[in-house]
Each structure stands twice: as structure tokens, then as C-alpha cells.
Amino acid sequence: MRRYCSIILCIVMTLCLVCSGCRKDNGNENANDLFVIGFSQVGSESDWRIANTRSMMETFTNDKGYELIIQNAKQQQDNQLADVRGFVLEGVDLIIIAPTVETGWENVLKEVHDAGIPVIILDRSVAVWDSNLYLTNIGSDFLEQGRRAVDWLDKQVSESVDGQETLKILHLQGTYGSTAQLMRTKALEEGVEEHKDWVIVSQLDGDFTEAKGYEVVSEYLSSNNDFDVLYSENDNMTFGAMRALDEAGITYGENGQVRIITFDASRDALQYCLDGKIDLCVECNPMSGPMVEELIKDYRAGEDIPRQVYVEEAIFTKDDLTQAMIDARPY
Ligand code: GZL
Secondary structure, three states: OHHHHHHHHHHHHHHHHHHHOOOOOOOOOOOOOOEEEEEEEOOOOOHHHHHHHHHHHHHOOHHHOEEEEEEEOOOOHHHHHHHHHHHHHHOOOEEEEOOOOOOOOHHHHHHHHHOOOOEEEEEOOOOOOOHHHOOEEEEOOHHHHHHHHHHHHHHHHHOOOOOOOOEEEEEEEOOOOOHHHHHHHHHHHHHHHHOOOEEEEEEEEOOOOHHHHHHHHHHHHOOOOOOOEEEEOOHHHHHHHHHHHHHHOOOEOOOOOEEEEEEEOOHHHHHHHHOOOOOEEEEOOOOOHHHHHHHHHHHHOOOOOOOEEEOOOOEEOHHHOOHHHHHHOOO
């Protein structure tokens, strides 16, 4: 009998040793004792997105005690849902989600919550009944971005000497259902409501990519060319639209037929602005890695963190820019 007991004891002890090397669920312990973060990123659709991914990689390094696992969802929410469920199975210590669209997150966030893994929502937002399903949402105030663009346009037009009858706006929209699209669109539509002499001649789905922006604007220009403003919800779509305008022989920017308003304020867009090709760049700051790290440090220290954190942003016209400023920009 004693022999059997000693065999069972050996088996139990062996099992304990084997398991002790495994990552404890959210116990912040693993083989190298790194804090493991699963990051579900929208994709790599724009210069903004690539800069945002770079900011996170530069922040969460092994030598600072982190293991960052990045999954690129290629702008498909289904991929993100699978990625997040994979992080739960992996037993990561924290999950960061940059959501493609606002809806469809309730179930997976409940699963993550039930697994006891904290979640940070980055960049865009999620529309869920219970905001306790995530620690915080850190990103941009997209409605404010749009309102800054509308206020600028209002000042431009009210000062314009030609006093034209109607201001015709071509609206190039980002990924439908994303917070960036929903709020930048809401600001413009509010502006049109407030200005009876403004009209949106068409709303085109550019999905935040240069290729789609070129495609939909080219198609529109094949049978229309009567508009005064291009309101484009990100720089990459703007670059595609500029190519289409060039091919159609329509001038834009300084002294052009079409004024261009674009969002993100990437280095290339700022260069076009300084060169008089783009009239207004509305900044959307992708370099949020360090702010995310501070929030995680506060969380791990047991401190309360705000439910919503906005990054600092500005707007730029040609008069606000110098070549030195542009060359020094991080993205
Ligand atoms: C904004 C971000 C948007 C950018 C686009 O925070 O969600 O998505 O404006 C990017 O460039 O594709």
C-alpha cells in the first residue's frame, strides 16, 4: 500500500512541477516573467495605421518587461474576434483592441471579462451596453476633428470674395461603421445642416485606403466634376483622389477649383499642404503607445484609470507649416 502511495505522490509532484513552468492565467507569470499583451490591430490600410503599430512596437519591448503579440485583422472584424479568442486561450495578461467597427463586440468582450483578462480599447470605440467590459478607451475625439474642419471651412467660405451661391462638397468616407468615419461624417452633416448654402453632392466609400479612394473618385469624375470642396476622411484616400483629379484635369489646393480637407496629417499630407496642394490637414495622432503604457502601469499599480482618454491633436494649413517642422514629424 505504501508503495502505491509513494507512486501517486511522485506523479502529483511531477504534475505540479510541469504546470509551474506554464503561464498562470493572468498571474503575470510566464517562462521569462514578461507581461504578455495581445494586440488586435485593425490592419495596415493606411500610413496612420502603420505609424500606430510602430508606436506600440517601440513602446512594448522585451527589455522593458513586455511580450507584445500583434495580430493584423486586415480590416475584418471576424478576424479580430478570432484573434481576441486566441489571446484568451493563450492566457495573455492584457488585451488591446483597435476595433474595425463599433458594433459586434458585446459577446467576445464578455468572454474576455469572464476569463478575467483586462481589455483596453485603442483608437476607435466600441458600442457596448456595459462599458465595464473594458478598462479604458484611448484614442481621438473624432467628432471634434470633424468640427475643426467644418469651422475652418466656414471661415474660408465666409471670407471668400466670390460669394458663390452654393458650396458643393464631395464627401469621401472611411470604413463604414468605424468611429472615425461615423464622427467625421456626423460633423460634416451637422455643418451642412447649419449652412443652408452648403450641399454634399455625393458620399463615396473609400474604406480608408488609397486604392479605393482613387477608384471611387475616378468613377465619380467620369460623369461629374462640379464641386468646390473634397472632404476626405483620411490622407491615403486623399492621395488616391488627387491622382484621380489629376487624370481628370481638375485643379485643387491653392488657386485650384477644389479645396481639399484631409484627416490624419501624415508627413506626406503635410508636405502637400506646404506645397499648396492640400488646404487643411486635421491631425489624428497615431503615436499613442507611450500613453497606453502609462495607463497599463497605473492599472497594474491598482490605480483608477479614466474611462476615456483623448490624444492631443491640432489642425494645419500652409501658414502653420515649415519644412523643418514636417521633417521632424514622427509620422
Ligand atoms: C483614426 C483611425 C483611422 C485613420 C485612418 O484614429 O482609426 O483609421 O484616420 C485609419 O487613416 O485607417
